[in-house]
Amino acid sequence: MKLIGVIGSQHPTPEGLARAEEVGALIARRGAALICGGLTGVMEAACKGAKAEGGLTVGVLPTIRKADANPYVDVVVATGMGTARNVIIVRSADALIAVDGRYGTLSEISHAFEQGKRVISLGSWDMARLEIPAELYVQAATPEEAVELALQDAEDPSDNPIF
Amino acid sequence: MKLIGVIGSQHPTPEGLARAEEVGALIARRGAALICGGLTGVMEAACKGAKAEGGLTVGVLPTIRKADANPYVDVVVATGMGTARNVIIVRSADALIAVDGRYGTLSEISHAFEQGKRVISLGSWDMARLEIPAELYVQAATPEEAVELALQDAEDPSDNPIF
Amino acid sequence: MKLIGVIGSQHPTPEGLARAEEVGALIARRGAALICGGLTGVMEAACKGAKAEGGLTVGVLPTIRKADANPYVDVVVATGMGTARNVIIVRSADALIAVDGRYGTLSEISHAFEQGKRVISLGSWDMARLEIPAELYVQAATPEEAVELALQDAEDPSDNPIF
Amino acid sequence: MKLIGVIGSQHPTPEGLARAEEVGALIARRGAALICGGLTGVMEAACKGAKAEGGLTVGVLPTIRKADANPYVDVVVATGMGTARNVIIVRSADALIAVDGRYGTLSEISHAFEQGKRVISLGSWDMARLEIPAELYVQAATPEEAVELALQDAEDPSDNPIF
Numbered sequence: 262m263k264l265i266g267v268i269g270s271q272h273p274t275p276e277g278l279a280r281a282e283e284v285g286a287l288i289a290r291r292g293a294a295l296i297c298g299g300l301t302g303v304m305e306a307a308c309k310g311a312k313a314e315g316g317l318t319v320g321v322l323p324t325i326r327k328a329d330a331n332p333y334v335d336v337v338v339a340t341g342m343g344t345a346r347n348v349i350i351v352r353s354a355d356a357l358i359a360v361d362g363r364y365g366t367l368s369e370i371s372h373a374f375e376q377g378k379r380v381i382s383l384g385s386w387d388m389a390r391l392e393i394p395a396e397l398y399v400q401a402a403t404p405e406e407a408v409e410l411a412l413q414d415a416e417d418p419s420d421n422p423i424f
Numbered sequence: 425m426k427l428i429g430v431i432g433s434q435h436p437t438p439e440g441l442a443r444a445e446e447v448g449a450l451i452a453r454r455g456a457a458l459i460c461g462g463l464t465g466v467m468e469a470a471c472k473g474a475k476a477e478g479g480l481t482v483g484v485l486p487t488i489r490k491a492d493a494n495p496y497v498d499v500v501v502a503t504g505m506g507t508a509r510n511v512i513i514v515r516s517a518d519a520l521i522a523v524d525g526r527y528g529t530l531s532e533i534s535h536a537f538e539q540g541k542r543v544i545s546l547g548s549w550d551m552a553r554l555e556i557p558a559e560l561y562v563q564a565a566t567p568e569e570a571v572e573l574a575l576q577d578a579e580d581p582s583d584n585p586i587f
Numbered sequence: 588m589k590l591i592g593v594i595g596s597q598h599p600t601p602e603g604l605a606r607a608e609e610v611g612a613l614i615a616r617r618g619a620a621l622i623c624g625g626l627t628g629v630m631e632a633a634c635k636g637a638k639a640e641g642g643l644t645v646g647v648l649p650t651i652r653k654a655d656a657n658p659y660v661d662v663v664v665a666t667g668m669g670t671a672r673n674v675i676i677v678r679s680a681d682a683l684i685a686v687d688g689r690y691g692t693l694s695e696i697s698h699a700f701e702q703g704k705r706v707i708s709l710g711s712w713d714m715a716r717l718e719i720p721a722e723l724y725v726q727a728a729t730p731e732e733a734v735e736l737a738l739q740d741a742e743d744p745s746d747n748p749i750f
Numbered sequence: 751m752k753l754i755g756v757i758g759s760q761h762p763t764p765e766g767l768a769r770a771e772e773v774g775a776l777i778a779r780r781g782a783a784l785i786c787g788g789l790t791g792v793m794e795a796a797c798k799g800a801k802a803e804g805g806l807t808v809g810v811l812p813t814i815r816k817a818d819a820n821p822y823v824d825v826v827v828a829t830g831m832g833t834a835r836n837v838i839i840v841r842s843a844d845a846l847i848a849v850d851g852r853y854g855t856l857s858e859i860s861h862a863f864e865q866g867k868r869v870i871s872l873g874s875w876d877m878a879r880l881e882i883p884a885e886l887y888v889q890a891a892t893p894e895e896a897v898e899l900a901l902q903d904a905e906d907p908s909d910n911p912i913f
Binding site for chain 4: 488505
Binding site for chain 4: 342343371372387390
């Protein structure tokens with residue numbers, strides 16, 4: 262089962278929330294599962310979108326309390342490792358979409374780069390300002406484009422920088 | 425979604441393998457998902473049983489390589505944390521069944537005790553020799569009994585030592 | 588610098604506390620550093636003993652708060668990973684001494700076995716009841732014997748089961 | 751004991767190497783201990799500088815093999831958690847200096863921001879381009895200035911964003 266990671270903060274803009282929900286719905290419609298940090302904000306919106314389309318959602322929590330997961334998470338992985346769980350999300354995702362996002366998201370983007378995994382941004386950090394090469398970071402204009410690119414990353418690992 | 429953890433070694437007895445497969449099948453038939461370490465032996469047999477009954481399987485790998493998962497794992501969580509991932513399995517499982525098992529399994533059993541979670545043994549370590557109280561460790565005679573007890577643990581957290 | 592791990596619970600017997608302090612003192616007198624979980628009980632007593640002899644102490648905390656370390660820890664490593672930090676202690680220690688101990692200690696003993704590392708017990712779990720081979724678990728009669736065996740493990744890695 | 755974290759890549763510029771060694775020396779001369787990732791490049795240079803001045807060095811390795819540490823590490827913490835160990839370094843450091851650095855360093859900088867810890871840059875990422883506020887990221891002109899700022903962060907936790 263392909264896992265598309267959706268990363269982003271707990272306090273996104275209203276537009277970020279709407280986009281995250283649309284991203285989640287599109288991932289489910291395309292037959293992939295969603296993996297995220299399991300909390301609120303972008304994570305909850307993406308899970309909500311995926312569940313509305315009958316998808317499967319995985320939440321990798323920073324805490325040990327499974328009840329901390331948002332109500333749209335099917336599979337709750339309770340790491341109890343705080344933000345070190347960000348690394349697990351990046352390692353487990355076959356492709357990564359960043360929606361909005363603050364410092365936690367920036368750490369996930371960095372870990373992805375460190376592993377040679379491309380991140381698809383939907384209004385997230387403007388990493389071009391740091392001269393990050395395009396094969397590691399691409400700006401998508403719409404949820405549709407973001408999910409399309411993510412599925413390419415996930416489906417054809419030999420043909421892209423993922424692995 | 426309730427997650428039943430199945431823990432055990434990569435080199436079980438033939439009887440252990442058969443029991444693990446039966447445990448996996450019963451978990452799926454009862455509508456729960458299975459979480460395990462994602463590798464071979466007891467883990468693979470349990471996943472195989474679950475998939476034969478249309479269940480959902482989660483494998484929490486010690487490595488960073490998703491290809492290390494056995495072919496019956498649906499959701500591959502690649503921790504890259506070695507046996508520290510044992511803690512994550514214990515934390516995430518709503519109930520735990522140990523089939524056979526060596527030292528890695530013993531560590532998972534210990535972590536469960538430390539968290540106050542009961543472990544159901546199916547031919548695993550004889551923890552009574554260490555005077556572990558019965559509310560933390562119970563021997564099941566059959567896969568049916570093991571899964572029945574596990575579902576009780578998972579379904580009624582207020583009524584048992586889980587949490 | 589050789590690191591001798593001292594593992595044990597936060598609520599040991601008075602005898603356990605006294606032995607842990609003596610173990611810490613002997614480790615320091617022999618020129619090794621002490622690594623432990625950084626909290627109270629056996630951990631604090633061992634650190635106290637080591638500092639009284641001018642030794643160096645390392646505490647690997649489960650929390651993110653450095654202030655949680657006992658006052659005798661020199662180097663505070665704040666993992667924020669809960670009991671998953673037990674694995675880090677076992678991996679980092681060149682030899683391991685268990686004083687008293689409950690379930691957390693049992694998990695550390697198990698992780699050591701899983702890595703092929705010998706544990707020296709000073710009144711800790713009676714692992715012989717589980718038929719653990721003598722090369723993985725040995726009972727010491729006194730703090731002196733425990734530290735002597737630990738230094739052998741640490742000094743001559745080719746000649747013992749530690750790596 | 752105050753722990754000053756020095757983060758940076760394994761393949762720095764020659765100038766980065768020289769600066770890292772000077773930073774390590776200054777940390778030791780000021781009576782603080784150094785914590786880093788334990789490997790080569792910036793990490794090794796900083797440890798070498800610290801040891802030349804009689805300081806104490808702590809290396810938090812990504813691997814399980816203590817032999818992977820550079821020869822100037824006194825206390826080897828072998829996490830076996832890959833780059834998830836970056837989080838442990840950030841959590842444990844009382845102040846952080848980044849020298850040069852690539853994606854791993856960027857992840858550490860991000861984790862520091864996420865925890866509200868200031869990072870002092872010595873030729874590292876130009877985070878101002880991402881509009882990071884000055885209280886979280888400051889450029890130092892020299893090793894002397896970097897260590898001076900770091901000691902301020904470490905010595906007076908109530909007066910700065912650390913903690």
